[in-house]
Amino acid sequence: MSDCTLCPRNCHADRLGGKTGYCGQTAEIKAARAALHFWEEPCISGDNGSGTVFFSGCVLRCVFCQNRNIAESRAGREITVERLADIFLELQEKKANNINLVTPTHFVPQIALALERAKEAGLRIPVVYNTGSYEKADTLKRMDGLVDIYLPDMKYVSPALAQRYSHAPDYFETASLAVAEMVRQVGEPVFDGNTGLMKKGVIVRHLVLPGCTADSKKVIRYLYQTYGDRIFISIMNQYTPIGEFLESPELNRRVSRREYDRVVDFALELGVENGFIQEGETAEESFIPEFDGEGL
Template identity: 65%
Template sequence: MNQKLLSDCTLCPRECHVNRIQGNVGYCKMTDEIMVARAALHMWEEPCISGEEGSGTVFFSGCSIGCVYCQNHNIASGNAGKKITVERLSDIFLELQAKKANNINLVTPSHYVPQIMEAIDMSRGKGLDLPIVYNCSGYEKVETIKLLKGYVDIYLPDFKYISKEPAAKYSYCGDYFTFASKAIKEMVQQVGEPAFDKSGRMKKGVIVRHLTLPGYLEDSMKIIKYLFDTFRHSIYISIMNQYTPIAVIERYPELNRTITESEYEKLVDYAIDLGLENGFIQEGETASESFIPEFNDEGV
């Protein structure tokens, strides 16, 4: 493992420069000790990720972005999870493979990139041959993404904002678009065109997720247009309507509602009118906390 990456940590755009090896924490609230809140088969990703068997999902504690509306706020804040070694993480990957997972899905992994790379090397040496999914907020540094070349097969980033105002207000990063746009370009360049097996499961490629926020339909349209104009059919775009207000959202009353059916339909129709074909939409009652798994250290 590259100790320098953790002793003077600049893995994410926050660039805290803390020595996590000595037990200090930066914006992500994590030291160099890996903390995982859940490792299990997950059925609620895009169909080509979950498939029928499920995605082998590892939920890491801590987060380098910290959105005020985060559905996984208890683990993002570092208040849930179990500390494990790199060796244990590599074993978890193999255990998920033994459960017939379609892939290894790393959720909120940015602050653990060096440890994850080491764990992947270990598990590949013991027979791991599943695609690796990097499931992140999109608020990433190109330099960190470049480290992952040869390790990650599928990138699953969010693209949350195009305007500075909501990015600064709800995620404390007015520079979100600057970093996310560059990071996604690197992801696409790294893994290339999407590829699928005979069963429709993704083997490599990029799926960019956008979660529509209440009151920001115009911003969402700008995001879809930017992604389509920039990447065309070299990525898939997942347009999500599952935004769910949580208790702490009382400080932001404008976010204290779900997306209306009309708002979501307008966004989907706009994407279709642009010519978007490689995409996913959500149907039914997705704005529910039933989509949030139990973070009870299962599989850890």
């Protein structure tokens, strides 16, 4: 943490000395919310909800980010490793189906310590690692044996789109290696036969963006040809413009039903069976909770 290279930005910030990296964070854990969340895939949220911890800061900073308040570090409060371990146990006491770590990349060493302490103190529910996938495989290895379910994005194949929207032209190459490490760690999907909840496995999410269906198809093709039924693919239609994009005006609209259906139909034609789709209109407020420090 004194010469941080946890993420692919390799910014070498002295986070231990109080400097902030590309992620916007020092070595002190900062989070914005810890509460039950009901808007993940059905096998993650279930009836009781997912015990979600939203960490502040991000290594991507996507221009269309819906959690911008925490991605840009404006929201959140600092907590200790000990407090984070207690939060995991408190969420378990609230009957959460799992512990859901949202945007955890830049706090991996601290989170790993907190998970180890919580497991020693009785944490039994699955742990979900929820990420944009701009990850180093070597950093992910620190979570081997601590994470049960990986919930990564696969945003783009195109370097041009990755640069335009996430300032990361190497996104696909980096994310591909990261997802491969995730699959290596947790293997094929395992579900609870009684509840239908996932106990182990990988669900790769892809958010369809306006005007980007050609790239979406490349993402789906890559995932299916590489992993087949060893992973689940979640195709999302919930993109919602936040504000007005002056430099990327093509993002100033929702994804049309025709665009989304085109991507879903392509996945079905490929033979994808292990997947999730979203039907109907998706309400913005359903997916963006209040980052008010609840549960911290």
